[in-house]
Amino acid sequence: MAWVMPVLIAISVCGTMNGCALSMSRLFFVGAQNKQFPTFMSMIDMKRMTPSPSLLVILLLTMLYVSSKDIFFLIEMEGFGFASVLTMVFAGQVYLRYKEPSIPRPIRVHIALPISLFLISLGIVILTFYQKPKESFMALGLVAIGLFLYFIGTWKQKPKEITDKINSFNILIQKLLIVIPPDNADEVDWE
Secondary structure, three states: OOOHHHHHHHHHHHHHHHHHHHHHHHHHHHHHHOOOOOHHHHOEEOOOOOOHHHHHHHHHHHHHHHOOOOHHHHHHHHHHHHHHHHHHHHHHHHHHHHHOOOOOOOOOOOOHHHHHHHHHHHHHHHHHHHHOHHHHHHHHHHHHHHHHHHHHHOOOOOOHHHHHHHHHHHHHHHHHHOEEOOOOHHHOOOO
16 A cells, blocks of 8 residues: 555645636736736736636746756755845844834734744754855845846837837737636636
8 A cells, every 4th residue: 555645645746736727827826916926917817707827927937947957956956045035034024123213003913923933944044055155146136136126027118119018919819819807807707
């Protein structure tokens, strides 16, 4: 019966990946509606009412990651990238707690929690950077590229040439995938 455990793990991994793909595509969809991702990712399939462009982007990213020959390299790079982003998030929480103490917060925790989480995340980042500098630099590069693309995407007054190219790309995606932007996402019937 030793074969049962790997089969159960494989089934669990497939279920988890399915749930992640479905939930992440909706996160990309909402992010695009909030102008944090490219506009084409906020479009939905006319028949199925699913965010097809977001699912396609996730498919392409997954295929890119799977093409790597060294899984441990990916794990270390992802872990470092995640720890660096967490460090910035916790540092931002501590900063905002002191800089803007009167901001309404739906969940309020003692300041010791974000400070301790910041220190733990910072320790992970420093140790990983010391032990695996190549993976750490690549992960920081990916985070930097993501920040650069975010600032380009949220840039309000783009030149007309760039805006025209973005619009023609969005129209191309609409024609290829038969998707439309929802007029009002709150009125879309998801059932």
